[in-house]
Amino acid sequence: MITGELQSEDMILSVRDELFQICPKNKYRLIDPHLTILPPFELSEKLVTDIHDIIEAYSNSDFSMSIEGVGVYPNLSNPRVVLLDVTPSEDIRELRSELVEFLRDQNVEFRYDPTPFHITLFKCDNGYTLAEDRKQLLQNRVASNRESWANSLSNVYLEEVI
Numbered sequence: 001m002i003t004g005e006l007q008s009e010d011m012i013l014s015v016r017d018e019l020f021q022i023c024p025k026n027k028y029r030l031i032d033p034h035l036t037i038l039p040p041f042e043l044s045e046k047l048v049t050d051i052h053d054i055i056e057a058y059s060n061s062d063f064s065m066s067i068e069g070v071g072v073y074p075n076l077s078n079p080r081v082v083l084l085d086v087t088p089s090e091d092i093r094e095l096r097s098e099l100v101e102f103l104r105d106q107n108v109e110f111r112y113d114p115t116p117f118h119i120t121l122f123k124c125d126n127g128y129t130l131a132e133d134r135k136q137l138l139q140n141r142v143a144s145n146r147e148s149w150a151n152s153l154s155n156v157y158l159e160e161v162i
Contacts, residue, residue: 009033012084012119013033015070015084015121015145016030016033016121016122018141019082019121019138019142019145020082020121020122022137022138023124023130023138024130024134028082028123028124029122029123029124030122031120031121031122031123033084033119034120035088035092035117035118035119036118036120037092037095037096037099038099038100038112039111039112040110041103041108041109041110042109043108047106047108050102051099051102054095054098054099054102055095058091058094061089062089062091063088063091063092065086065087065088065089065092065117066086066087067084067086068084068086068087069084069085069145070082070084070142070145071083071084071085071118071142072138072142073118076135076139076142077135078129079124079130079135079138080123080124081120081122081123081124082121082122082123082138083118083119083120083121084119084121085116085118086116086117087117088117092117100112
């Protein structure tokens, strides 16, 4: 998986922690907030070096983004992932496109459904459904956190590339 590390994480953590209080701790799990650029995949050692080279070429880029507010996936009736909706800079979009093209050219197997960019805050196991009162509370909190603010990626690093 390739992710971006976030600057000014305090605001993001504050929103995450507030929303996490609504969900049962035995079903939902906290994770480090991150912007997933590509989903997990496996690479040979040589290709890992090539991926590092691609990312290094973007090291002076402005990885800015606008956070549009809180969202859920797949929907408020079945909130498996609680996230922040993100509009990324063109540099982030270009990096993703270049990496996808490289992986396809190398015949690397990976599942790539270009999902909208987002920052994952926390998730639950598939198939779990929140109680109705908790769903309503989460819906209210999501609606009250639909505001935009600016944030940026401080750097891009590889995580769990095997």
